[in-house]
Amino acid sequence: MPAVIPTDSVGLVHAQTVDFSDPLTLECGRTLPGYTLAYETYGALNSARSNAILICHALSGDHHAAGYHSLEDRKPGWWETMIGPGKPIDSERFFIVCSNFIGSCRGSTGPASINPATGEPWGLDFPMVTVRDWVRTQAALADHLGIAQWAAVIGGSLGGMQVLEWAMLYPERLRHAVVIAAAPRLTAQNIAFNEVCRQAIMTDPDFHEGRYYAHGTKPRRGLALARMIGHITYLSDDAMRAKFGRDTRNGKAFSFGFDVDFEVESYLRYQGSRFVEQFDANSYLYITKALDYFDPAAAHGGDLAVAFAPIRASVLVISFSTDWRFSPERSREIVQALYRAGREVSYAEIEAAHGHDSFLLAVPQYLEVMSAYLQRVAEEGRA
Amino acid sequence: MSALRPDLAVIAQWIEPGSRVLDLGCGEGELLDYLRREKGVTGYGVELEDSRVVAALRRGLPVIQQDLDAGLRQFADGSVDTVVLSLTLQAVRYPRELLLEMLRVGREGIVTFPNMGHWQARWQLGVAGHMPVTDALPHHWYDTPNIHLCTIRDFDALCRANGIAVRQRVVLDDRRRSNWAIRLLPNLFGEVALYRCTRGTG
Numbered sequence: 029m030p031a032v033i034p035t036d037s038v039g040l041v042h043a044q045t046v047d048f049s050d051p052l053t054l055e056c057g058r059t060l061p062g063y064t065l066a067y068e069t070y071g072a073l074n075s076a077r078s079n080a081i082l083i084c085h086a087l088s089g090d091h092h093a094a095g096y097h098s099l100e101d102r103k104p105g106w107w108e109t110m111i112g113p114g115k116p117i118d119s120e121r122f123f124i125v126c127s128n129f130i131g132s133c134r135g136s137t138g139p140a141s142i143n144p145a146t147g148e149p150w151g152l153d154f155p156m157v158t159v160r161d162w163v164r165t166q167a168a169l170a171d172h173l174g175i176a177q178w179a180a181v182i183g184g185s186l187g188g189m190q191v192l193e194w195a196m197l198y199p200e201r202l203r204h205a206v207v208i209a210a211a212p213r214l215t216a217q218n219i220a221f222n223e224v225c226r227q228a229i230m231t232d233p234d235f236h237e238g239r240y241y242a243h244g245t246k247p248r249r250g251l252a253l254a255r256m257i258g259h260i261t262y263l264s265d266d267a268m269r270a271k272f273g274r275d276t277r278n279g280k281a282f283s284f285g286f287d288v289d290f291e292v293e294s295y296l297r298y299q300g301s302r303f304v305e306q307f308d309a310n311s312y313l314y315i316t317k318a319l320d321y322f323d324p325a326a327a328h329g330g331d332l333a334v335a336f337a338p339i340r341a342s343v344l345v346i347s348f349s350t351d352w353r354f355s356p357e358r359s360r361e362i363v364q365a366l367y368r369a370g371r372e373v374s375y376a377e378i379e380a381a382h383g384h385d386s387f388l389l390a391v392p393q394y395l396e397v398m399s400a401y402l403q404r405v406a407e408e409g410r411a
Numbered sequence: 412m413s414a415l416r417p418d419l420a421v422i423a424q425w426i427e428p429g430s431r432v433l434d435l436g437c438g439e440g441e442l443l444d445y446l447r448r449e450k451g452v453t454g455y456g457v458e459l460e461d462s463r464v465v466a467a468l469r470r471g472l473p474v475i476q477q478d479l480d481a482g483l484r485q486f487a488d489g490s491v492d493t494v495v496l497s498l499t500l501q502a503v504r505y506p507r508e509l510l511l512e513m514l515r516v517g518r519e520g521i522v523t524f525p526n527m528g529h530w531q532a533r534w535q536l537g538v539a540g541h542m543p544v545t546d547a548l549p550h551h552w553y554d555t556p557n558i559h560l561c562t563i564r565d566f567d568a569l570c571r572a573n574g575i576a577v578r579q580r581v582v583l584d585d586r587r588r589s590n591w592a593i594r595l596l597p598n599l600f601g602e603v604a605l606y607r608c609t610r611g612t613g
Contacts (some may be wrong), residue, residue, distance in 0.1 A: 342473070363475060364485035367455070375475040376464055393461050400468040 033096060035339045036112045038070040038099060038119050041095035043127035046074065046172050051105035058155035061144055065169050066128040066135030070111060071119035078409045079174045082166065083107065083126040084183030085317050088392060090134035093126035106148045107391040116398035118234065121406045127169055129162040131315055133308030140308045141239065152238035157314060159322045167201065179409045180201050180204035184387035185354060189322045196324060199340040208346045209387040210357035212332050213323040221261055222316040225254035229309045238310050240403060249342040251309040252300030259299050262289060264350035265384035268292060342372040344401050346394065348386040415445050417587035419607050422521050426452060430492035433457065433516060435479055436499030440467035480504040483512040493519045500524045501557040507569060514575065514610045523605040528562030528598040546585040547602040563598040570608065579607040596609060
């Protein structure tokens with residue numbers, strides 16, 4: 029709990045939801061009979077409605093990007109380093125919206141929600157959702173909020189994929205796109221990691237074909253394992269070495285058994301078990317599938333520049349030197365394709381030690397780049 | 412907004428209004444900013460140094476952070492009208508390859524560099540016996556980023572040997588202006604050389 033809320037925080041915030049009652053036909057061909065979307069907003073919309081920024085979150089994130097829900101909160105929102113008064117995404121200049129997506133377990137309609145046709149939780153009967161579906165629902169949210177055009181749409185990792193989809197699908201609805209630590213499609217290695225995570229969940233005896241809600245249980249071991257694997261891939265070798273080295277827990281001697289010896293084991297087990305309390309295993313399955321399916325170039329013979337041809341927004345692409353899950357090379361593919369498509373693109377490659385997780389951290393050059401770019405976005409919005 | 416530095420002003424004159432430009436080693440984007448505002452040019456800067464990338468972004472310029480020593484592979488053939496390399500050639504690892512790459516990516520290349528043939532440089536090395544430190548070459552040998560210094564005569568030879576046609580050349584003094592002595596003996600009196608090149612013989 030923060031003794032006092034820092035002055036550069038958006039402060040106390042609350043989540044909102046909006047219900048859409050029209051059926052939504054999804055990319056997979058199935059139809060969702062209405063849905064709920066959870067979101068938060070920070071700052072104020074100006075009279076011209078020209079200062080709105082949409083934040084797209086990543087796999088395990090949600091719409092609580094900044095501030096505190098109560099004074100009892102141990103931690104602020106997941107992007108507190110970036111969003112707030114005087115911060116790069118400045119809540120005194122922008123009206124900031126962070127939207128959750130369908131398939132999530134954090135307040136929007138997802139596999140843990142009740143299927144109106146059966147009165148039971150959807151489980152694996154929930155239709156497969158894609159990045160494009162998410163963007164279409166976020167566009168419905170923009171309509172609901174009266175925002176015809178975003179000053180910028182910003183996201184990291186899976187959020188960056190949503191930003192790209194926004195720019196391709198609704199070219200006139202955003203002026204700037206900020207794509208951070210993302211990729212134009214997952215590599216085989218990346219899909220492989222996702223598959224191991226899914227198998228960990230689905231082979232857990234408590235999975236019950238995704239109907240674990242009815243059994244009053246959940247695939248704890250599987251989901252915890254999935255999170256542990258994820259964590260390893262989000263950090264760099266160097267960052268793990270610096271953080272844990274070969275330190276043993278509390279400096280104790282080896283146990284010569286299979287209990288926790290090393291700090292890194294303790295850390296992973298803690299992260300895994302904590303995640304289980306916060307996240308639904310089925311949502312994890314659906315969201316990782318959406319990641320795997322994202323491939324805008326596929327419909328254009330693999331030519332990303334053709335896929336990017338409709339884009340009108342100016343794009344800023346950012347990558348991190350030690351990110352091996354979404355490496356700088358993948359960001360450069362995005363930059364190269366935007367250049368070939370003749371689009372306005374900037375690219376910053378940030379030296380940062382913490383791998384993929386760097387996009388969530390207060391890396392000085394990263395904050396500088398975001399500040400510089402968004403200052404210009406703000407000035408355009410005023411003009 | 413102060414007037415454009417004289418060497419950049421020469422480059423700006425050579426660039427057609429409304430054309431597409433790639434400015435390699437764009438620094439804080441002074442030239443590109445001018446070209447976009449005054450000549451309606453669309454263009455990108457390429458810069459490696461963190462603080463300069465931030466400065467160029469603050470100006471609202473599209474800037475791509477990249478090491479020129481990694482080449483220009485991601486820039487497609489003939490994708491811009493002009494590629495500019497301003498006072499950077501001497502600091503890259505593969506100047507010849509970069510020059511040829513520039514003329515692959517652009518129809519035209521503009522290259523500027525400090526002239527090691529300038530009399531002050533010759534005097535300091537040939538008579539005083541130490542590595543030159545001049546207005547155009549302000550670093551000491553131990554802290555200079557310049558690893559491929561050349562003279563105007565050297566550059567001419569490089570162009571001839573690689574089928575690069577020199578369309579126009581301007582040579583300026585230490586105040587980045589031209590005068591009669593420079594026009595007579597550019598390799599002796601010129602401190603900064605500016606070349607406008609294309610592929611092919613000429």
